[in-house]
Amino acid sequence: MAADEVRLLIERAERLIEQKKGIADDIKDVMAEAKGRGYDPSALQDIIKLRAKKPEEQHERQAILEVYLRALGMM
Template sequence: MADAEFEGSGQVAADELRLLIERAERLEEEKKGIADDIKDVFGEAKARGYDPKAIKKIMSIRKKKREEYQEEEAILEVYMQALGML
């Protein structure tokens, strides 16, 4: 009886594992599709005369909290002044 329970739980675990793997594979495909869509947006922006690097920088800044961004900018300015770049 214990062997039957073990086999049964092993099958459930295998099914669960298979479902998790299939779900992760579907998400990877969706991620690839989204990455392709983002690449298309940057291509369109470039075709219209925008700088994709600048757009990516703006997106990076927008992800941060205002205080975090201001602190990074202040440190960057100090470093640039120290190197005679400002």
């Protein structure tokens, strides 16, 4: 009984890993398309990461970046 349960859990994890790989491939395709249309995939990824944060975290991150950029004379 325990062996069947372990096997089912492993098979389920394997299916999820395959799905994850498929999604990663889809994301790569979208970024390649964006690059082909003249967009900067790295900038798009930065925006995606920023949008995943809560608004207050976004503002905090922007403020920190501005402080560092000013300290480096880049703003």
